[in-house]
Amino acid sequence: MTAEHGTTFCEGMYSKLIDSDSPCGDLNSPDVRERHVVHVSPAKGNSRQPYKLATACLTGLCLVLLLVLVVMSSQRRSVSEVTSSLSQNSSASAQTQRQTLLVNVTNLTEQIKRLEKEKRQLEMERNALQERVKVQEATCSPALETTVPPPATPLPSSPSGCPADWLRFADSCYYISTTTLDWKSSQKFCVRRGGHLAIIHTAEEQTFIWNKLVRGHWNAYWFGITDEKLEGTWHWVDGTELVDNFWEEGEPNNHIDEDCGYIVKTQVRSRVPTKSWYDAPCEMPCLFVCEMEKPPAGA
Ligand SMILES: [Ca+2]
Ligand SMILES: [Ca+2]
Known part of the structure; x- marks a missing residue:
């Protein structure tokens, strides 16, 4: 194994228990300490990074959850408001329709009364006209001639044995x-x-x-x-x-x-x-x- 290879390997193993039998050799040796002094500090920073990342992730997740909760709460409130509004609108619409229907019924009732009155009046006029027709039919026709009536004395008789105009x-x-x-x-x-x-x-x-x-x-x-x-x-x-x-x-x-x-x-x-x-x-x-x-x- 080369020295460079051994250094990389030791850097990866720093977090493990220090073992004198480690291929890393004697850690107390100046070379090794130096290497570790030089390379250990960055190794310690890297070992904290996952916790920071996890913390950041958790924080982000919490924020996301909080945001979701806020959004859901807002949406729920909106839905509730919409439902309430719809319910109110529906009730108002039903009330309006009921009033409209009542007005229509009232108008139709008045129209029916008016038509019944007109019907009675027309029936009266019809009856009056029928009476006039009957009277007209019963009235004799105008005279067939406009001359004065013939004389009351009998006219000379005809071959029939009756007066001439009989x-x-x-x-x-x-x-x-x-x-x-x-x-x-x-x-x-x-x-x-x-x-x-x-x-x-x-x-x-x-x-x-x-x-x-x-x-x-x-x-x-x-x-x-x-x-x-x-x-x-x-x-x-x-x-x-x-x-x-x-x-x-x-x-x-x-x-x-x-x-x-x-x-x-x-x-x-x-x-x-x-x-x-x-x-x-x-x-x-x-x-x-x-x-x-x-x-x-x-x-
Ligand atoms: Ca008669
Ligand atoms: Ca009679």
Whole structure:
């Protein structure tokens, strides 16, 4: 072993027990002491360095742990604050939504009330319009002619044996007006002409008269029936009580205090003569049908 090698080896072994048998030789020898004096001091500094390093590491670790703890605590506080904030926000949001819903419910309730009021008003208007329609339907059509009513005296007879402007059926003559009068005036007109408002006992007679009527939107013709004396009990103008009848479905209904009967003829081809009677207020001006059972002698 060379001296240099031995020195390096001894330096590495300084921390070990000093052994006289050590290959390092006699440590008390001047050469060795010198070498150790020269090399021992740095060896002592190196032996403390790991402790310093460990201390530094531990200190660093502690600092890191402290930092971690600080960060975690901060984060935990932040999370708690965020959670609390979210909870508060959620509660506030729910409260806001509840208030909004309450406002919406209130508005909808008011809207429903308003719509119900409008509905009631519209229903009233509808009912009023329906009444007007019924009255309009019950109102006789305008006169087919604007001329004054024909004279009350019979005109010269026709080949039919009836006055010239009358129609013959069986043993009677019929006059179909072209002007309008109320029911009582119509009856008076017929009486002045030697007859009365038509008294209809059979479907054949009803059909004959109905076929002679002029079609129109709602052409209504008074005939000789009324329940003016006793509501619901209908009598002919000769005082006899009604037996067979040709009322329309739902008639007579006395809808607006209707005590006189009329026959209607419309443009609707499906209508039939045996369901053409209606009741209406006697004051309405209508066309009318007169009947004369016994034509004047010589007619
Ligand atoms: Ca009546
Ligand atoms: Ca009626």
